[in-house]
Amino acid sequence: MTTAxxxxxxxxxxxxxxxxxxxxxxxxxxxxxxxxxxxxNTRPYATKAWQVLTHIAGQPGRDALHPLLTQHGEVExxxxxxxxxxxxxxxxxxxxxxxxxxxxxxxxxxPVSYITVxxxxxxxxxxxxxxxxxxxxxLPPDPTxxxxxxxxxxxxxxxxxxxxxxxxxxxTDFINMVSQVPTVKKLLPLExxxxxxxxxxxERTAQVSSSYIYEPGQTEILDEIVPRFTALQVYxxxxxSLASEHAARMVAMKNATDSATELAAGLQLEYNKARQQxxxxxxxxxxxxAEALG
Numbered sequence: 001m002t003t004a005x006x007x008x009x010x011x012x013x014x015x016x017x018x019x020x021x022x023x024x025x026x027x028x029x030x031x032x033x034x035x036x037x038x039x040x041n042t043r044p045y046a047t048k049a050w051q052v053l054t055h056i057a058g059q060p061g062r063d064a065l066h067p068l069l070t071q072h073g074e075v076e077x078x079x080x081x082x083x084x085x086x087x088x089x090x091x092x093x094x095x096x097x098x099x100x101x102x103x104x105x106x107x108x109x110x111p112v113s114y115i116t117v118x119x120x121x122x123x124x125x126x127x128x129x130x131x132x133x134x135x136x137x138x139l140p141p142d143p144t145x146x147x148x149x150x151x152x153x154x155x156x157x158x159x160x161x162x163x164x165x166x167x168x169x170x171x172t173d174f175i176n177m178v179s180q181v182p183t184v185k186k187l188l189p190l191e192x193x194x195x196x197x198x199x200x201x202x203e204r205t206a207q208v209s210s211s212y213i214y215e216p217g218q219t220e221i222l223d224e225i226v227p228r229f230t231a232l233q234v235y236x237x238x239x240x241s242l243a244s245e246h247a248a249r250m251v252a253m254k255n256a257t258d259s260a261t262e263l264a265a266g267l268q269l270e271y272n273k274a275r276q277q278x279x280x281x282x283x284x285x286x287x288x289x290a291e292a293l294g
Contacts, residue, residue, distance in 0.1 A: 004278060006269040011264055017153035018216050018260035021253045026090065028250035032177070034142060035243035036095060039174075042145075042239065046232050066222040068156065068230065071189045072165040076113045079133075080105055081155055083171040083186065083237055084121025085245040086137055091171065091252035093180070093245055094120040100182035101127065101170050113164070117238060133158075143242075147166060152231025159188045171237035172244035187233060190226060236282035 077179055082101055084094050097119055105112045116122040119137040126132060134154060140147055158164040167188035171179045 002270070004271055004273065004274040007267055007274055011267045011271060012261050014230060014267060018257050018264065021256040021291055024252035025250050025257060028253060031141070031246040032243055032250060035173070035239060035246055038142065039236065039239045039243060042232065042236050046145045046229070046236065050177045063262075066226050067160055068188060068190050069200075069222075072162065074111055075165040077164050077252050078105070078110055079115065079155065079158050079167045081115045081151070081167065081169045081234065082117065082125070083123050083169070083241040084116065084118035085250075086119040086139070086247060087245075088120065089227070089252060090245050091255075093248035094118075094124065095184045097121070097170065097172050098124045100184075103171070104184055105168075110165075115151065115154060118241075139238070143235075143238060145232070148235050148238055151238075152234040153227070154229050155187060155234065156230055164188075169233065169237055171241045174240050174243040174247065177247050180248060185233070185237075187230060190230060195248045238239040238277075 001161045080101065082097070084097055088094075112131070114125055114132045116125055116132055116225055117137075117139070121139060122132065122135040136148075155164075155167050159167050166186065169187045170187045171183055171185075173183040175181055
């Protein structure tokens with residue numbers, strides 16, 4: 001039978017764990033707000049870049065305007081850019097996005113290689129025996145566009161050098177504090193138009209029939225806008241995934257805190273019963289001894 005001392009030690013341990021999980025919950029709640037603010041800060045530039053790109057790509061001879069707008073003849077190799085997190089204690093966040101990715105590309109008809117962002121996703125993909133050609137981990141807590149631009153440039157290089165005929169971006173889309181949805185988006189060749197995929201919450205632009213004059217010219221604009229916008233989609237996806245990770249960790253830590261509090265209450269009741277039983281046994285011993293002496 002568990003002694004009162006053992007139960008008291010368990011109660012102390014559970015309460016200490018509850019303090020840690022409560023602190024992690026508060027930290028994650030703060031980081032969620034910062035991450036969502038960073039997402040909002042990317043929208044003005046990204047929206048305007050999308051408007052310019054949509055107008056230029058809508059001109060005749062789109063395939064000849066820029067290599068990133070040109071579809072390769074036959075799809076023989078696919079590159080997937082998988083965005084996960086570097087840390088655990090986030091519930092099923094990493095497991096869900098990796099399972100979603102493998103369901104989509106695990107039995108793909110052509111060879112698939114991966115670029116992983118985040119240590120947890122990298123480790124899981126290595127464990128599964130998948131082909132990982134590059135990995136990026138230990139990003140800053142509040143990454144800037146410069147911190148992640150190399151990831152987008154690598155995806156662009158793989159496509160331009162025809163080592164990948166299609167590039168997909170897989171990340172977790174932040175809906176709200178309790179809902180984060182795994183999402184796959186075709187990154188290259190860049191698709192434009194009213195029905196094409198785009199960064200979450202980008203404004204839909206109306207079709208314009210007027211002609212614009214670009215300085216220094218369409219070619220120079222496209223050479224700057226198309227690669228930058230591709231990298232911007234990666235940056236935006238990383239920010240969405242960061243917000244999703246922090247939200248998932250906040251919910252997981254809240255559930256852990258609630259469970260620890262409930263467990264501590266149950267242990268306290270068990271401790272009270274054990275202590276009461278001990279007192280009763282002592283009283284019975286005293287009564288028995290008094291009767292023996294009488």
